[in-house]
Structure formats: C-alpha cells, structure tokens
Amino acid sequence: MRLKLEEAWEEMINNLSSWMNSLIINLPNIIIASFVFIMAVFLSKYISKLTLKLLEKSSLQKSMKNVIARLISILVIFAALFLILGILDLSKTLNTLLAGAGVAGLAIGLALQGALANTYSGIILSYIKEIRFGDWIESNDYSGEVVNIDLRAVTIKQPDNNLVYIPNKLVLENPLKNFSSTSQSKVILTCGVGYSSDLEFVRTLVKKTITETFDAVEKHGEIIFIYTEFGDSSINFETRFWVKATSSIEILKAKTEAMIAIKKAFDKNDINIPFPIRTLDFPKDFRKPNQES
Known part of the structure; x- marks a missing residue:
C-alpha cells in the first residue's frame, strides 16, 4: 500500500513538473494570445462604432444598423478566437470544436426555435420599409408608436404611455396596419x-x-x-x-x-336622432268588455 502511494506521488510530481515546463515553454504564446484577445475586444467595440458612423447616411433603419454593427463585432471576436487557438498550437482542439459545433448547433437550434424565429423576423423587420421608428402601427390587437425594433421584439408605446413588447414573429406573420405610411x-x-x-x-x-x-x-x-x-x-x-x-x-x-x-x-335644425323604440299595436276593440261575461 505504501509503495503504491509513493508511486502515485512520484507520478503526480512528474506530471506537475511536465505541466510547469510546458507552461514556461508556452508562456510567450500565452502572453501573446492574451494580448490578442484584449486587442480583439477593444477592436470589436471600435469597429462597431465605426460601422454605425458609416451607416448613418444610409437609408437603412436604425435597428438594421445596430444589427449589422453587432454582427461585425461578433465576427471580429470569433476571428480572434481562431487566431488565439493557432497561436497556442491547439489546431487539434480547433478541429474537435468544429466537429462538435455541428451537433451542438443542431441541439441548440431545436431548443431555441422560437428565439431563432424571432431573431430572423427581427432582421426582416429591420430591413423592410413598411415599419420604422416613430410609426404609429396596429398589430396583434395593440396599437401605438414604434419606439424600438430589436432581435427579439417590436416595442410600441401605447396612448396611455405603457410599453408593449410584441414578438417579431407575430408582427411578421400577422396583419400590420401602419397609420404613418x-x-x-x-x-x-x-x-x-x-x-x-x-x-x-x-x-x-x-x-x-x-x-x-x-x-x-x-x-x-x-x-x-x-x-x-x-x-x-x-x-x-x-x-x-x-x-x-x-x-x-x-x-x-x-x-x-x-x-x-x-x-x-x-x-x-330640429333633426331627430332616434333611439330604439317599440310600438305596440292593439286591436280596436281591445278596451271593450267581454260580452259573453
């Protein structure tokens, strides 16, 4: 028993020593990877703001501009992650992640059907011209001013100043009445x-x-x-x-x-707006007493 414990202890020490050596050898790569990640975060924010600034003069709706800027920011982060995996020499890990992404994506897609449908509908609503910020619309038995369109819902402000969040899918699939068109x-x-x-x-x-x-x-x-x-x-x-x-x-x-x-x-002008009335028509001899009695 004592011999087994000593062997296990020596094996653990060897593994720790090996990990420490690997850490020291790969320390420059780890520092570079950390620097790349930090730069990618700042770069994604800068590119997002720059994209919004470039799209200011375009005819796209504000919600569509936000969607484009957000997607570009996400793409920058993903590109940085792939670069970091290459710097750390984790190409095998990258292949494994790509292989598992298909199965995970299928499972996530089935679990988030409603959310993905709203996201897709939000992109469509952000692109079409039939609904814009500030429009007064009526949809799904709600009416009000459009104050926001994101990837989840259309937000309208009702006359009583309350906000109603209508899922994008319902707005896209049901009739929409736009009073501001x-x-x-x-x-x-x-x-x-x-x-x-x-x-x-x-x-x-x-x-x-x-x-x-x-x-x-x-x-x-x-x-x-x-x-x-x-x-x-x-x-x-x-x-x-x-x-x-x-x-x-x-x-x-x-x-x-x-x-x-x-x-x-x-x-x-003495014109009458009548309310519903009922006229009773009685026989002429209604008031006469019954002769048989």
Whole structure:
C-alpha cells in the first residue's frame, strides 16, 4: 500500500513538473494570445462604432444598423478566437470544436426555435420599409408608436404611455396596419335620423358641417355620404371623409369632433336622432268588455 502511494506521488510530481515546463515553454504564446484577445475586444467595440458612423447616411433603419454593427463585432471576436487557438498550437482542439459545433448547433437550434424565429423576423423587420421608428402601427390587437425594433421584439408605446413588447414573429406573420405610411386617414362615422326627416337636407347639412369643422379635410377627397338601411327606429347613414392624421388617436379625435358638430347641427335644425323604440299595436276593440261575461 505504501509503495503504491509513493508511486502515485512520484507520478503526480512528474506530471506537475511536465505541466510547469510546458507552461514556461508556452508562456510567450500565452502572453501573446492574451494580448490578442484584449486587442480583439477593444477592436470589436471600435469597429462597431465605426460601422454605425458609416451607416448613418444610409437609408437603412436604425435597428438594421445596430444589427449589422453587432454582427461585425461578433465576427471580429470569433476571428480572434481562431487566431488565439493557432497561436497556442491547439489546431487539434480547433478541429474537435468544429466537429462538435455541428451537433451542438443542431441541439441548440431545436431548443431555441422560437428565439431563432424571432431573431430572423427581427432582421426582416429591420430591413423592410413598411415599419420604422416613430410609426404609429396596429398589430396583434395593440396599437401605438414604434419606439424600438430589436432581435427579439417590436416595442410600441401605447396612448396611455405603457410599453408593449410584441414578438417579431407575430408582427411578421400577422396583419400590420401602419397609420404613418400616409399623412391622410379616412374617418368613418355612422348615425341615423328619424323617418320624418328630409333626407336630402340631412345629406347636405352633414357634408356642409364636416367641411366647416375640418380645415384639414382634403379638398380633393370627396365627402362620401350614403344611406345604408331602413332601421327599426331610424334611417341609418354612413359618411366618410379624409383628414390629415398619422395615428389612430388623431382619427378618433377627428371622429369625436365630427360627432359633436353634427349633433349641434341636427339640434339647430330640429333633426331627430332616434333611439330604439317599440310600438305596440292593439286591436280596436281591445278596451271593450267581454260580452259573453
């Protein structure tokens, strides 16, 4: 037993001595490798900032510029790691890492399907022109101003100043309404008038009221007025007109102003906006007593 312990101790001492000799021999390479790594970190940050500066005058979106700068920074770090492995004479280790990267990449890809889908969608969203910073959009039942697009989600600020983070995949796969794609938006307003109303006068009055209320109504955009149906209690109509608006809030404000103005005009001209009523029709002899009794 004692002999085995002495042999083990001698073997450990020999191994430590061998490692120490290898460390001393490779110490210059280790110092160079450490210097290369530190320089690569600083170089990646510098190149990232330089890339952002060069892309300032390009037509790419800010999010796409950030993605390109980040990818270039990562490539610089990876190039430095391969160089460090060569300096340390770890080419066999490099081959092993490359061989295992395929299997590891497959496993990671299966585990991170959702995250990779959002990353890919984020790159696509950063490149297309249909959505930009500052746009007022509506997507997945949320509406607000786009304040950020990264590799994970689109961040929008709602009218109540709350932030909503929508995964990029959902934004890309679902319908997207961009109110800022044009400076003009259509306001649709529905209402009803009593059956005793002069329909031609109502149509003329509504168009005149909208024209006088909104200076921003597009001159080339016709105010559309259509009677839609004979309702249970009213003759219903729909009017459509264009205003200068780039968000849903501005459209709702314009609709509110139109409703107030039309209600005032109707009151001034004794035009009734009826509410649902029910008429009971009784037989003529309803009040007569039953003769048989």
